[in-house]
Amino acid sequence: MDRRNFLKQVAVFSSGILLAEPVFRITPDLLAAEAVSPILSVGTGKDYAVLVSSVLQPLGGIAAFVKPGDHVVVKPNIGWDRRPEQAANTHPEIVKAVVELAIMAGAKTVQVFDRTCNEERRCYMNSGIKPILDAMDSRKIQCQYVDKRKFIPVTIDKGISLNKWSFYKDALQADCYINIPVAKHHGLARLTLGLKNTMGVIGGNRGKIHGNMSQNLADLNTVIRADLTIIDATRILLRNGPQGGSLKDVKILDKVLASPDPVAADAYATTLFGLKPEQIESTKVAAKMGLGEMDLNKMDIRMV
Amino acid sequence: MTVKFTLRTCRKLFQVLFFFLFLLLFRLTEYSGLDEIPYAVNIFFRWDPLVAATVLLATKSFVSLLLPSLAIIALTIIFGRIFCGWICPMGSLLDWAGKLIHPSLRPTPSLRSVKYILLTIILISSFFELQLVGFFDPFSILVRGITIGLDPAFYLLVSGFFDPIYSYAPQWISNLSEPIYTVLKDSVLPYKQSFFLLSTLSASILIAVVAMEKLGKRFWCRNLCPLGALLAIVSRFSIFRRFPGRSCRDCQHCAPSCRMDAFDPESRRIRHEECNLCMDCVDNCVNQSSRFRFLLPDKQLQINIGRRAFIGAGIAGITLPLLSQVNAGTRLPHPTLLRPPGAAGEAEFFSKCVRCGECMKVCIQNALQPCFMESGYEGMFTPKLIPRLGYCELNCTLCGQVCPTGAINKLSQQEKKNFVIGIAVFNNARCLPFADHSPCIVCEEHCPTNDKAIKFKEVTVINSQGKSIDLQQPYLIPELCVGCGICENKCPLPGHSAIQVLSTRTTSEEDEYGLSKSLSKQKSQITFHV
Structure with a gap:
């Protein structure tokens, strides 16, 4: 009920009828109650389209998340002016596979966007994501650059370190929000996975988030809660992240993992780097806030 | 209504x-999704003989990029100043503006010599490596004025109309x-809102x-344009001319309305070098x-600019470069003056840059900005x-x-990835993990x-609350830094960044006791990381 109320505020604010900023009042415990049992599915394969759809099978397939007529947001990492093999952005074929599945499940529109770090046109082009989606030539797919006018200030009433930030309207209003980060190294956060990928839908001076990154990310992820997290570990960046640049830092795994629980997905992906989930501060803080499960033993892990 | 297809119609077409071509190329001076721009978007400068002449004189070397200027010279040798009348976008703009603002005066023909004086000063001073062409070349004025001033203002006007509608x-x-x-x-607007220093000055x-x-009609072209002056001199040899070479005795049709005022009032002879072949006199002729x-x-x-004026211009052309070279600014390092990646050494850069603003137009991050007085008025x-x-962008x-x-x-x-624009320097007194x-x-x-x-x-470290905390503190490895400035740009501190890129370029003659001037020029100060 509370989320619906929040979305109503977003709609009212963005249409300019009311000037009161939307207030997000949902507490993390309520979010935890919303969470389904942490089932997590991992797969390996060379054909990424087949891989994505088989990884989603144990979760009930894409239809468990995308209902006919839904407005779907697929949020890859398109942050950097890097080529697909350099592992700084989500692999274009993974993006394409997810978008295709969403459309097959009856999505009305599928929006793909990211607030980039390098120049947006260079990122969209050189990541291979815009070319591959444009080639699909479907009116339902909207691979557009971020529109500055669509950032809406949100008061995060129950946030611990962040109480106000602006969010992208389309991300807030999506019927189904699918987060598809790429798994890679990051200097400050050690790794950047699903929770950190949310930084691509927020406005403002993002550098400030770094001051108390883990708690800030957890607070942001209470507002943007991914219905489904698919982590692209087809190739992972081991060093010099988050943008890399050298193929020497890239390890090819041909793996994809998926979970409706964003914390569980991050926790498992951490192990691919030879690290323990506890070593990633943002996973720990998010689990503590009740955003999801980080104990690998308490997850229902399915290998496909 | 029937439109008679005359030579004048042809000229107007x-x-x-060409004006449309000019605007199109201007719009195409933009990242298109490809790493290379597939069109010669800078062609209006590359076929400009004045640009070619000054760069040739200043660098004492041949710049193959400017070869197309020979085509305009050839065109002028055959047809005279047809470039001014039929092609030049500045000239067309003035013709159309004249229709709106009705030239009221008829300036004295003696003003004509000003353009030759300007041309003389520009050419001679460029030989002594003071490049003034950017202040007077019609395309430099046009492209710069649009890029730096009018185009961003146009975007703001349109977005200022549509954005509030969207929001409210x-x-x-x-x-x-x-x-x-x-x-x-998708059509007429630039990709995004850009911002430039000197926007008002450039547009003004x-x-x-x-x-x-x-x-007066074509006041700029008749009296001031140094490119027009150069083409006028070349057109004296041209073989395509108005016939008869005089206006008729009692007929008032062509001479008084000539947009270039090309008819000599006493002898009624046409000054061929002033004629821009607009074809008005052909179409208007009653006979x-x-x-x-x-x-x-x-x-x-004869072109009569006067011996004294000519000598004066020559002296100015020699004196101005001398004065510039004794400006103490040339001896000072300019640590915050970062030149674009690939910029030639400062002396060569000054000789070649015609201040056209193309680089600023195309810069994908709106990072390139026009200098004001940082490197003297010359820069x-x-x-x-x-x-x-x-x-x-790397x-x-x-x-x-x-x-x-x-x-x-x-x-x-x-090459770009290894090109050193400058080197970043941390200010630990402000940098968050330190301060x-x-x-x-x-x-x-x-x-x-x-x-x-x-x-x-x-x-x-022990923080201000006396708590021991683990922290990551950044440091720079200068040998790896290329000075792209993304660190300075993204530093989340308000105001000054805690990391700043400083130029590594040397001033023209930093060490008087080493390389001779010409030597140091050849060994241009481009540094590459290998």
Whole structure:
């Protein structure tokens, strides 16, 4: 009920009828109650389209998340002016596979966007994501650059370190929000996975988030809660992240993992780097806030 | 209504065509999704013989990029100043502006010599390596005025109309307005809002040139344009001329209304070098006797700029470079003056840069900005990189591609990645992990070099509350830094960044006891990381 109320505020604010900023009042415990049992599915394969759809099978397939007529947001990492093999952005074929599945499940529109770090046109082009989606030539797919006018200030009433930030309207209003980060190294956060990928839908001076990154990310992820997290570990960046640049830092795994629980997905992906989930501060803080499960033993892990 | 297809109609069509081409190329001076711009968007500068002449004189070397200027010289040798009348977008703009603001005066023909004086000063001073062409070349004035001033203002005007509708008007209105906005964005508008220093000054110079039209038809072209003067001199040899070479005795049709005032009032002879072949006199002739045809140059009126004026211009052309060279600014280092990637050494850069603004137009991050007085008046409108406004994208090579004279060298992607614009320097008194003991390293995250120039060390510090905390503190490895400035740009501190890119370029003669001037020039100060 509370989320619906929040979305109503977003709609009212963005249409300019009311000037009161939307207030997000949902507490993390309520979010935890919303969470389904942490089932997590991992797969390996060379054909990424087949891989994505088989990884989603144990979760009930894409239809468990995308209902006919839904407005779907697929949020890859398109942050950097890097080529697909350099592992700084989500692999274009993974993006394409997810978008295709969403459309097959009856999505009305599928929006793909990211607030980039390098120049947006260079990122969209050189990541291979815009070319591959444009080639699909479907009116339902909207691979557009971020529109500055669509950032809406949100008061995060129950946030611990962040109480106000602006969010992208389309991300807030999506019927189904699918987060598809790429798994890679990051200097400050050690790794950047699903929770950190949310930084691509927020406005403002993002550098400030770094001051108390883990708690800030957890607070942001209470507002943007991914219905489904698919982590692209087809190739992972081991060093010099988050943008890399050298193929020497890239390890090819041909793996994809998926979970409706964003914390569980991050926790498992951490192990691919030879690290323990506890070593990633943002996973720990998010689990503590009740955003999801980080104990690998308490997850229902399915290998496909 | 029937439209008679006359020579004049033909000329007008050409004018529209070339003006459209000019605008089209201007719009195409933009990242298109490809690393290379596939069109010669800078062609209007590359076929400009005045640009070619001054660059040739200043660098004492041949710049192959400027070869197309020979085509305009050839055209002028055959047809005279047809370039001024049929092709030049500035001339067309003035013709159309004149229709609106009705030139009221008839300036004295003696003003004509001003353009030759200007030309003399520009050519002679360029030989002594003072490049003034950018202040007077019509395309420099035009492109700069549009790029730096009018184009961003145009975007602001349009977005200032549509954005409030989107934000505040009822949904159904914005449902109507947004598709129009999208069409405009895809056609006439630049990709995004850009911001430039000297926006008012640059646009005002262009507007002033247009406003001069009030003083007389084609006031700029007749009296001031140094390119027009150069073409006028060349056109004295041209073989396509008006016949008869005089206006008729009692007929008042062509001479008084001539847009270039090309008829000598006493002898009634046409000053062929002033004629821009607009074809008005052909179409207006009641006797149908006036026409253009191939004719050998005969005895003609001399260009009379006056011996004293000529000598004066020559002295000015020598004195101005001398004065510039004794400006103490040339001896001072300019640590915050960052030149674009691929920029030649400062002396060569000054000789080649014609202040056209193409690099600023194409810069994908709006990082290149016009200088004001940082490097003297001589360097006004030359490009500089201001990282706090926009950084240099590591994989982008567009500025070198559009530079018409090679002042900014065209770099391959690999060369670009290793080109050193400057070196970043930390200010630990402001940098958060040092000064405030709070985590940050946003600079390290964004550092794009492969093997990052910014690294961090893990330290344990006692913070201001007396608590022991683990922290990452950044530091720079100068040998890896290329000075792209993304660190300075993204530093989350308000105001000054805690990391700043400083120029590593040397001033022209930093060490008087080593290399001779010519030597140090050849060994241009481009540094590459190998």
